[in-house]
Amino acid sequence: MSKLDEKIALYESEMKKLGISFDADLLAKVTKGLGPSIYKKDAETVSGSDAKELATVKNNFLIKKLGLSDDAKLDAAMEKAVEIMGKSNRNKYRAIFYYILVKEFGKESIY
Structure with a gap:
């Protein structure tokens, strides 16, 4: 099992724990699209309470990657993604966070 497959399996189990139904293929594509960031402890997660980090997600992912206004x-x-993952959940994995946003805006075609 490759490191990428291990990460995808981790994210799938986390989504099951959170009770989020998901498309495994789309989750794998979103995870792969994140590149090496998923292997860095700090970059692998999103801080739902850090305004600077959320601004970065908004600019770099939602606006640039997904092409939203x-x-x-x-x-x-x-x-909403923070609520779904749980405000007190310290493991807001970036791949899951982005997956929720992709589904929210119906941008699956980008992947």
Whole structure:
């Protein structure tokens, strides 16, 4: 099993624990799209309470990668993703966070 496969399996088990139904193929594509960041402890997770980090997610992922316009819907979607994953959950894995956002905006075709 490759390191990527191990990470995907970890994210799948975390999504099952959180009760999130998911498309395994899309999760794998989103995870692969994150590149080496998933292997770095700090970069692998998203801090739902760090405004600077959420601004980075908004600019680099939602606007640049998904091609969305900067408006209040983006902030609302990120807040929803934090709620889904649990505010007190310290392991807000970036791959799952991004997966939720991709589904929220119906941008699966990008992957």
